[in-house]
Amino acid sequence: MSDPMVRVGIVTTVLPRSGGPSGARPIAYFRRMALRAAELGAELSVFSPEDVNWAARRVHAWVPADLDRPEGPWRCVWRPLPQALYENVFVHLAVRGYTNGLRAQARRHGIPLFNPVLPNKWQLYRWLRHTDLARYLPETHRLTAPTQAIAYIHEWRSAYVKPIGGYGGTGVTRVEASRDGRFRVSADRLRQGGAMRRWMTERALATWLTTHARTPHLVQRGLPLMTLAGRKVDFRVVVCRGLGGRWRTVGVIPKRAARDGVVTNLVAGGERLDLARCRALAAREGKVIPVADLEECALAIAKKISARRPTTGLLGFDLGVDDAGRVWLIEMNPKPARSLLDAEMKRMAARLNAEFLVHLARRGRV
Incomplete structure (x- = not known):
């Protein structure tokens, strides 16, 4: 050759x-x-x-x-x-x-x-909210003013304030409203380093939100996510395209937050679980991991994205499952870390990545 x-x-x-x-x-x-x-x-x-x-x-x-x-x-x-x-x-x-x-x-x-340049958190939400995939989206708004955000936090009782362009769980903050009128503000990975657990008055929270509104942020409704041994769990679902451009699931990887953790990212104190072990832990608590529903969600969103960005070939989705078993999109990762994949997943992803790359070369300009 x-x-x-x-x-x-x-x-x-x-x-x-x-x-x-x-x-x-x-x-x-x-x-x-x-x-x-x-x-x-x-x-x-x-x-x-x-x-x-x-x-x-x-x-x-x-x-x-x-x-x-x-x-x-x-x-x-x-x-x-x-x-x-x-x-x-x-x-x-x-x-x-x-x-x-x-x-x-x-x-x-x-x-x-x-991959091409892909939509950020807010762009993706706007893409999907008027489609049949809106059912996977927690209520989300662009952070514009502290009064707006505080109104949502009062209504929802729990919310997440997220940087639109963030990654690795950096800057993701949970805000919980208490019955005494104060707010518990928690983050696992601050931009300046370290973590935060702090109680704030509404006035102090407004000042904090004003600072964060100076850069693009979202305020998102908190979800009653599944817990195992009292620790919240979400699922990284990695999907790739191969020959012919068909999407396939490479793996479903459970991630468990630290106790009282805000995010499940490994760099922020989260823990990777084997899917079989996760299912066994869930069964002990009378819970079920809806793997087929998680894969269906990831593949459906991937197809919607690649319809608009045809050279998209690799995506990672962080998906949550609530107490009722409903699947939710937490966020998309356009560069999913290979460190979360096991050996067989890595082999499969490498083959599919090569296949889609050759597929693009043979098709020429897209």
């Missing part, structure tokens, strides 16, 4: 490292993608945004020394621009605009980019 018909690329800052008997090579996930791409008659390369010469339409990239053996050594060579790109830089770099230039150049050169 000396002159493959299709070339696809992974854009990343996690480049191949030398050392060890196999020489320089990328992480296992990228090697699995390369193997599946080779099976489909494509060459997969790995490079950073700085390695591209857009004027010459060439890239200095890492490719397997033997295309059919990506587990062996890789070499760095000049190649023509790939026909489809998989942007896989760290979330914090993407948020800071690290790949903006690459995305603009890819559009200019007609190269489909998996």
Whole structure:
């Protein structure tokens, strides 16, 4: 396969490292993608945004020394621009605009980019609220003024104030109204570091909300989420597209918050549970995990998103289940962490990612 018909690329800052008997090579996930791409008659390369010469339409990239053996050594060579790109830089770099230039150049050169820029929390809510998927949405409003938010908190008794562009549970705050007129304000991961558990008067809460309204935030109705051993649980559902662009479920991963925790994110003190163990724990408390309903929700929303953003190929959804067994969308993650996936899920996701990347390359510009 000396002159493959299709070339696809992974854009990343996690480049191949030398050392060890196999020489320089990328992480296992990228090697699995390369193997599946080779099976489909494509060459997969790995490079950073700085390695591209857009004027010459060439890239200095890492490719397997033997295309059919990506587990062996890789070499760095000049190649023509790939026909489809998989942007896989760290979330914090993407948020800071690290790949903006690459995305603009890819559009200019007609190269489909998996994934495209996806809607933020508020945009997604606005997309879905007038569709048949609105049934999965907790009541949510853009934070505009403290009086507006406090009125909702009084009505709901529990609410979450969330940064629209946040990730990793940073800045997500729970506000609970008490019978004595005060409010309990809790966060597991503040922007400035640390956690918060504080009682506030309505006047103090108004001051706090005024500060937060200066940057885009949402106020969302609190849900009576399922608990196991008194700790709230939600579910990360990861879905991918493969050959032909069909969506498939890669995994349903339960996450349990710390006791009195606000979010279930691992970096904020949450805990990953095995699904079988989670079901067993739930059964002891007379509860059922509606796995089929969780998958149905994730796949339906993914299809709705990809109808508007056709190069979308990988999504993670944080879904909740309330005491009545109803499924709710908490938020979407456009870059779901692979650390939550078990070994088999990672293998499946890598294969599907490679398949969809080759699918995009063969279709050309979308």
